[in-house]
Amino acid sequence: MSADETPTDAEAACFEAGIKFGSLYHQFAGTPLSPASAPSLETAMAEAIENQPHCREVTVDVRIDELEAALAESTADYTELTGHFLEVEIVVDYEGCEVVTRMEMEEGYPLMRLESVRE
Template sequence: MSTDETPTDAEAACFEAGIKFGTLYHQFAGTPISPDSASSLATAMEEAIENQPHCTDVTVDVRIDELEAALAASTADYTELTGRFLEVEIVVDYEGCEVRTRMEMEDGYPLMRIESIHGR
């Protein structure tokens, strides 16, 4: 896109998805989490991000196996939320253009990416 062009709907939808992931990750990183609180925290994350414009669906899955492994190496009953404990899907619809995005661990890093773009 050159500096004098208006972004396409697909570009705007991808931008919106990036905003949602930035908000989700940086708003909740560091939140205390335990196996007992994982479900309610995942629901709170989903509902908070779904409030944002153009967001049609958010699914947050806490990787309980990773969470329990981290806690097994600790004397605490909880740990801090990081991307390694999450798998997330966010769907954005901007002017009829649907973007599906995903965050999951890849090579030890919580990678966020565009899965698909449909529509204009």
């Protein structure tokens, strides 16, 4: 796309989804996390991101099995939130174009990917 072209609705929707993932990840990384606090943190993260424009739905799941495994190797009752503990789905609706994105672990890295674009 050249500098004088307007992005398509699909391109704008994908951009919006990327903004939401960046916000979610960097806003909450480092938050203290325990099995007891995981459900309230999932809700807080989802509701915070859903406030953003064009965001239709956010689902945040803390991978409790991974969290408990990390805590088993620690003397603390909590750890800090990283992408390693999260599975997230974000649905954006921009001018009728729906974009579904997901973040999940792939080969030890929290990969954010575009699942579908529906115009």
